[in-house]
Amino acid sequence: GAVVSQHPSWVICKSGTSVKIECRSLDFQATTMFWYRQFPKQSLMLMATSNEGSKATYEQGVEKDKFLINHASLTLSTLTVTSAHPEDSSFYICSARDLTVPNEKLFFGSGTQLSVL
Amino acid sequence: DQQVKQNSPSLSVQEGRISILNCDYTNSMFDYFLWYKKYPAEGPTFLISISSIKDKNEDGRFTVFLNKSAKHLSLHIVPSQPGDSAVYFCAASFSGSRLTFGEGTQLTVNP
Numbered sequence: 001g002a003v004v005s006q007h008p009s010w011v012i013c014k015s016g017t018s019v020k021i022e023c024r025s026l027d028f029q030a031t032t033m034f035w036y037r038q039f040p041k042q043s044l045m046l047m048a049t050s051n052e053g054s055k056a057t058y059e060q061g062v063e064k065d066k067f068l069i070n071h072a073s074l075t076l077s078t079l080t081v082t083s084a085h086p087e088d089s090s091f092y093i094c095s096a097r098d099l100t101v102p103n104e105k106l107f108f109g110s111g112t113q114l115s116v117l
Numbered sequence: 118d119q120q121v122k123q124n125s126p127s128l129s130v131q132e133g134r135i136s137i138l139n140c141d142y143t144n145s146m147f148d149y150f151l152w153y154k155k156y157p158a159e160g161p162t163f164l165i166s167i168s169s170i171k172d173k174n175e176d177g178r179f180t181v182f183l184n185k186s187a188k189h190l191s192l193h194i195v196p197s198q199p200g201d202s203a204v205y206f207c208a209a210s211f212s213g214s215r216l217t218f219g220e221g222t223q224l225t226v227n228p
Contacts, residue, residue, distance in 0.1 A: 004160075006160065009158075010158075034215065041126070041221075042220060042221075043206070043219060043220040043221060044161070044206065044218045046215060046216075091158070093161070094160075106163070106216060107163070108160035108161045108162065109160045110160045111158065111159060111160045
């Protein structure tokens, strides 16, 4: 099946620094990638939809200047958490859509646990 | 507005028995439903799906049932195995739109 690689799997950073998370589709082209955030024991909350070659679409309440998303190629999308604060600590997950697979069978990356000190 | 709800945050069953995970939705426009399984510190993995034109889909030990009139779907796992212990998310979409996830149910299968 389709594989989505997410890196890094965990990161610890100091408050005020920026962190970049990469999401790659390894064996298919993903015109659309999605970024989710999950707090402990809560659902996956969609943060933004990333379309290759265009600006990302952010969900209500998600600061686009804080969570910078770049989708420069059909196989790579990045999420940069700028000026991270402890409240940004969370589990971030990307997913990608394989257009050859019917319906909404998204494939997810393995996630990134961000801890901001 | 939580359009997809999993009212049971946790479920514990004995190995070999049936596990039944439930999911309710409010949006009658949803036409495709999926179940994902998630281990701690990992991304979700696709498990099984069902289109609204069906009421049952089976794949090995996993069966998903859809009751459109009740806006309810369930995932049956039989027989349950300790390796099935994970968080299970149901998700729904309509007309190819983005997925809406439920809150998840932690399944624990005891040996």
